[in-house]
Amino acid sequence: MRVLLTGSSGWLGRFLAPMLRAGGHEVTGLDVAPGTETAIVGSVADRPLVDRIFGEHGIEAVIHGGALHKPDVARYPAQAFVDVNVTGTLNLLDAARQAGNDRFVFTSTTSLMISREIREEAGEAAVFLDESVGPLAPRNIYGVTKLSAEGLCRLHHLEHGMSVLVLRTARFFPEDDDTHRDLSGENMKANEFLNRRLSVEDAAAAHVAALDRAAEIGFDILVASAPTPFRREEARELKTDAVAVIARHFPDAPALYRDRGWQLPKTIGRVYDAQRMERVLGFRCRTDFRAVLDALRDGAPLPFHYDPAYVSPKEVAASS
Numbered sequence: 001m002r003v004l005l006t007g008s009s010g011w012l013g014r015f016l017a018p019m020l021r022a023g024g025h026e027v028t029g030l031d032v033a034p035g036t037e038t039a040i041v042g043s044v045a046d047r048p049l050v051d052r053i054f055g056e057h058g059i060e061a062v063i064h065g066g067a068l069h070k071p072d073v074a075r076y077p078a079q080a081f082v083d084v085n086v087t088g089t090l091n092l093l094d095a096a097r098q099a100g101n102d103r104f105v106f107t108s109t110t111s112l113m114i115s116r117e118i119r120e121e122a123g124e125a126a127v128f129l130d131e132s133v134g135p136l137a138p139r140n141i142y143g144v145t146k147l148s149a150e151g152l153c154r155l156h157h158l159e160h161g162m163s164v165l166v167l168r169t170a171r172f173f174p175e176d177d178d179t180h181r182d183l184s185g186e187n188m189k190a191n192e193f194l195n196r197r198l199s200v201e202d203a204a205a206a207h208v209a210a211l212d213r214a215a216e217i218g219f220d221i222l223v224a225s226a227p228t229p230f231r232r233e234e235a236r237e238l239k240t241d242a243v244a245v246i247a248r249h250f251p252d253a254p255a256l257y258r259d260r261g262w263q264l265p266k267t268i269g270r271v272y273d274a275q276r277m278e279r280v281l282g283f284r285c286r287t288d289f290r291a292v293l294d295a296l297r298d299g300a301p302l303p304f305h306y307d308p309a310y311v312s313p314k315e316v317a318a319s320s
């Protein structure tokens with residue numbers, strides 16, 4: 001298919017574009033920042049440009065990953081989030097519908113399920129988060145605009161019958177967390193594969209699977225994260241003694257971590273549950289916590305990227 005990929009210069013885009021091409025798709029990359037996978041430098045908020053791209057490139061399907069996201073909250077005003085994440089998504093949905101496209105994949109975020117209460121992890125048990133949680137109360141403009149964009153996707157399916165799959169993706173960024181710095185970057189990312197992370201390669205592969213299956217599924221919202229080993233019955237213990245739960249599932253974890261000088265999380269307050277994606281899409285992330293431990297045991301490279309120097313390409317473009 002001739003696929004329009006937005007955010008093609010970004011972290012996800014640079015993995016997704018080659019994967020799409022390897023699957024036989026023709027990819028047109030659109031991004032505000034230049035990049036090797038980007039054919040058109042411009043904004044999804046520019047409706048005439050979006051219309052021109054559909055006309056000139058015969059676009060048959062969209063994967064919409066381009067966005068202002070969490071690190072941008074500190075850089076851009078709320079209006080810019082509305083322009084890019086809401087108006088930009090509407091522009092693409094409208095253009096796709098007018099072009100008669102039968103499928104659209106939208107990259108959303110698990111972050112929109114995190115209310116202030118969930119973020120503070122004040123409860124006595126870990127919270128398991130899947131597509132059924134609600135009412136949703138996103139805590140920042142990023143989550144609010146992504147949730148609005150999800151609503152537009154749903155509406156386009158309801159009113160026009162266009163197939164749209166929304167992937168509520170967990171974290172896959174390679175840089176350090178901008179709020180927690182108590183553990184080393186690699187240790188922190190390794191821990192997150194237990195409950196709230198996936199590899200960027202798995203994120204890209206989930207998008208390819210979504211593109212393949214969208215037309216037969218119609219509409220769905222799917223949490224995309226590495227499979228968690230935890231069960232809901234363990235929610236309380238995860239909060240009070242996560243190390244004991246982890247050691248039960250992975251008896252070799254404490255020693256492998258000790259040898260590396262890493263720490264297991266003492267408490268876990270939230271767990272993303274991706275079972276619905278696995279069921280509906282028939283796609284399961286390949287890299288999980290077991291894969292991290294296997295790499296530690298074998299002295300192999302870690303199965304995820306860590307790049308503390310990564311900055312979104314639009315920021316690089318803006319500062320040069």
Ligand SMILES: NC(=O)c1ccc[n+]([C@@H]2O[C@H](COP(=O)([O-])OP(=O)(O)OC[C@H]3O[C@@H](n4cnc5c(N)ncnc54)[C@H](O)[C@@H]3O)[C@@H](O)[C@H]2O)c1
Pocket residue numbers: 006007008009010011012013030031032033042043044045064065066067068069070084088107108109110169170171172173311312313314
């Ligand atoms: N990185 C994560 O951990 C994570 C987690 C959940 C969801 N997501 C979502 O995944 C998607 C990709 O994120 P990423 O991690 O690759 O970030 P990124 O910043 O590396 O890539 C996003 C790309 O979107 C582009 N972009 C920004 N505004 C645009 C506009 N107006 N028009 C066209 N392109 C524009 C940027 O230039 C950038 O290249 C985003 O939608 C993000 O919200 C990311």
